[in-house]
Amino acid sequence: MNTTLNTVNYFIAGYVVIFGSIIGYVISLYVRWKNLKQEEEIITDSTDQN
Amino acid sequence: MKKPVALKVLDIVTIIALLGATAMVFFYAPIERVMGAVQKVFYFHVAAGWVGMLSFLFAAVAGIIFLVKKKKIWDLVGVAAVEIGIIFIFINIVTGSIWARPIWNTWWTWDPRLTTATIMELVYIAYLMLRQGIDDPERRARFGAVYAIVGFLSVPLTFFSIRIFRTIHPVVIAGSDPTAVGTFDMTPAMFQTLMVGIVVFSILFVDLVWHRIRLGQLANQVEEMKFNLQD
Amino acid sequence: MQPGSIRLNTKTSFTKAMFAVVWKDLIAEVRGKELISAMLVFALLVIFIFNFALELDPKTRSALTAGILWVTITFAGTLGLNRSMAVEKDRGCLDGLLLAPVDRTAIYFGKSLANWIFMVIVALIVLPIYSILYNTNIISPALLLVIVLGSEGYVAIGTLLASMAVQARTRDILLPILLFPVILPVLIAAVKASAGILNGFPLEDLQTWFNLLIVYDIIFTSVAFMVFDSVVEE
16 A cells, blocks of 8 residues: 555544543542542531531 | 642653653654554553553452452552553553554454453443442452452453454454554654553553542541441 | 371361252252253243344354353353352351351352252253254263353352352342353353364364363362352351
8 A cells, every 4th residue: 555544533533532531530530529528528517516 | 638749749740741642642653654643543552451451450469468458448449440440441442443443444343352351341340330239348348359350360361262262263354453463563663652651651540540549538438427427 | 086087077077068058959949949940941031032033044053053052051040140149148048058167168169069050950951952943963972061161160150259249239130240251261162162063073173162161160160269258258
């Protein structure tokens, strides 16, 4: 084959998947952290009141 | 739970390393003559694959240590390693598919590596489902450890079975066997980029595992608080 | 008393305990007939579904028989494993067994052995029925050997995983999810070996598959043996 295939779209798709997955996971960690922090606060508030 | 300084530093190092490796892929590595731009997906595809496999090994070892020592931290390490392994292998599988499509005109090839990676992914999703179905934390940790060990042991056996299966039944797909990485010749620049990619993904792995362990510690804390509330 | 006789007693105790468990399961089955009949009916239904789901004319059938057999065995086996462990859990028998002063691994081996026997019995009934349904004789010692070897690996890891799955909320659906990805090597080897035998290939050609089955059996039986304690401790 003498011509190089034009596969730029696939290249972009690949990197979208790579960075999307990593960033997505980091976001999930952040969201889960925030939720737990909230729960912690609610529990400490309710035990403080007692 | 304040973030330790070391972790803050690691976060910055990870981001810089990731940007650096990406720059290498985009600008330093040459464009492959036959396949064009999509071949560049290979660098992080392989890196994610290797580090993903290692994280499952990590989880199996953490499982063994947990069963022996019974310290909760090893359970947290195991879960963290499995979750992050799932993400990395997912990247490995999907980029493998994206690479295959323009080159071999198919979204999926039943080649041993891709197939084993997918089966491995299913094993570790099953691990998470097992944990989800158990309410007692101590039992959850024990069973997780057992399945992490069993799951990891099955992987090489699966790979070899499929390999032998395939040598007896040659691929009917027009084109070459995608497992042969030598379908393109690597220039030194490509090799360097690959090695950097693997190192950077290992750094990313450590960073993510650390964060996930901290999340696990917080979760355990909150669970304990809830438990105490019930008294 | 000679010093050796004490060691002999503990060894007998292990095998005694193991066979006690096997015997308990076999007797329960002879009386209740729940397990084997359920597995059998299920297996036959699966074969009938395959008959309509796949185009099983005589030509294609020979290529597919091995696959159909092993899919049937795999799914029926899950039923058997589930029932076998669920019964223990529900009736609290497991706790009773665990209180007994025996090595836990004897219980594991006992359960696995019983499950293995049940699977082989079901296969022994399914093979002639399949032969009748499709007017072809698929019974042969070589095929039986493959079934025995394949079931062993299946049951070795299946008993372990079933002990865990049965303690989870999602108990019924969880066992297949845990088991199937992990027994794929057994399935591949068993299907390839069976297909080879059914198509009349010389046994030397199938050596690799037999070796793989044996290796798998050894590895997973040993691992399950080592790890079973962690699964049943309270």
